[in-house]
Amino acid sequence: MQIRFTKMQGAGNDFVVLDETQGRLGLTPAHYRYLADRHFGVGADQILTVRRPTADATAQGIDFEYVIHNADGGEVEQCGNGSRCFARYVRDKGLTDKDTIRVQTLSGVIAPRLTPDGRVTVDMGRPVLEPARVPFDTTGLQPVAQGSGQKWPLTLDLPAQPATVLVAVVSMGNPHAVQLVEDVDTAPVAIWGPLVERHVRFPQRVNAGFMQVVSRSHVRLRVFERGTGETLACGTGACAAVAAGIRLGLLDNEVHVDMRGGRLTIAWTGQDTDTLYMTGPATTVFEGQIDIPDHL
Template sequence: MKARLMNGAGNRFILADLRDASIPVQIPAETVRSWARQHAFDQLLVLARSETADAYMRIWNADGDEVGACGNGTRAAAWALMEETGDKTASLDTMGGRLEGVRAGPLSVSVDMGPPRLDWQSIPLARPMDTVTLDYAAEADGIRIESPGAVNMGNPHAVFFIRDVESLPVAKLGREVELDPLFPEKVNVGFAQIYDAEHIRLRVWERGAGLTAACGTGACAALVAAHRRGLAARHASIMADGGELFVEWREHDNHVILTGPVEDEGEITLSL
């Protein structure tokens, strides 16, 4: 099976186009894990036929779990579709809902991630809690972090606000928080350092993928959580390990817009 290796701000994907398949292709979790070991990607993106959009996109994390949303992956898939059609827009149906991509430059795409989900049932959490500031803490190597904000951007996020993100044992803390019973579907864990109202440093531990160079839904969640806490404006530059993303939480329709770079690393062959 032919596929493309792509990345968005260093967040790596395999994009497989199976719109011509006569029946839906089933991809076992172990197959996804095997491909991840071979190609070191964060998510597998598979395009299938859609009656209502340019394609239906299914998303698997590197551990083989299927998930509902991937912001940078959506940007990469939208770019590939726009390259194919020559259009300036592309639509993708996903488990998390309809997503619309717009060309923002030769190798840049904006995607409308829709409105954030903010009530505790939608994160989801195991019990009622104020999602602006969760009554929750975690500790690793003697370092304690607490009171994250919680946001669902098609998948669940807990965002901790940190004075110096570079000094944290991010992997140990991320693994602990991801698997905490408070988060019944596990959770993506963001570690955000606020430089000023429009500049945020962010590292993300992705459920099922581990520490990632960038996370699109994580960047969206960080901006939303920071604004709700009075720490950021409604738009900001998010500095991830792999590059810069731009996020705007629009006031007029409550939608979150994610913009950033896309890179096509070339074609690969996968064995089903």
């Protein structure tokens, strides 16, 4: 089957965007894996699909449905950098003339807004910090209190001998485990990342974040993403890291997050009742058409 696509990126986190507003393409997990493959397909960290909302959702003011598949073909709840690209795509393609849209995701409703400087600000909702809702199994664990937050011990099964790291657990619609490191450049992301991602205490697996605090308004971050591996940037990972840092008393309410693909700005009051905002770039790289085998 032949499929038209748009390749986009947000701070180096890259996506294949598909338009299903006129009808479903009928893709399987194997098709999504093929599209994401950097040798045989287009190549992407995630596949983003644009759909029209249901009649009930439209009546509630929802403009679009946003579906996300990781490079391993699995559907996931949320993608922050992708949400900015989603907003840029629907506006550039003439699917909406609004500056702010309401978008239904698997985990809830988000509201991306195009700003005059070309960036996109997204209302990412309220960070979830209760371990059971992340979800994270705390059975038998004793948290370490810091500020108004807490860090949890996590034992990693390393080849030489087990090691215990402290993680702050946060959900931004998808699960994150954030650990503090002295230097992100030397952090063992490739080794510890997959061990955290698939740790038995995270029943839905988890995105593993490694955060270096430079100042109260500036952090550096690397993220080993669930189902994808390390990416150049992770929007929800940046949101989760800043939320954790604010609660741990390490960060102010507006923070610049530098990742290998670029900078995002995260703003949150630290209050449970307030939503968190993410601002960053969203860029179209190229458009094309690909012939995908019907049966994979």
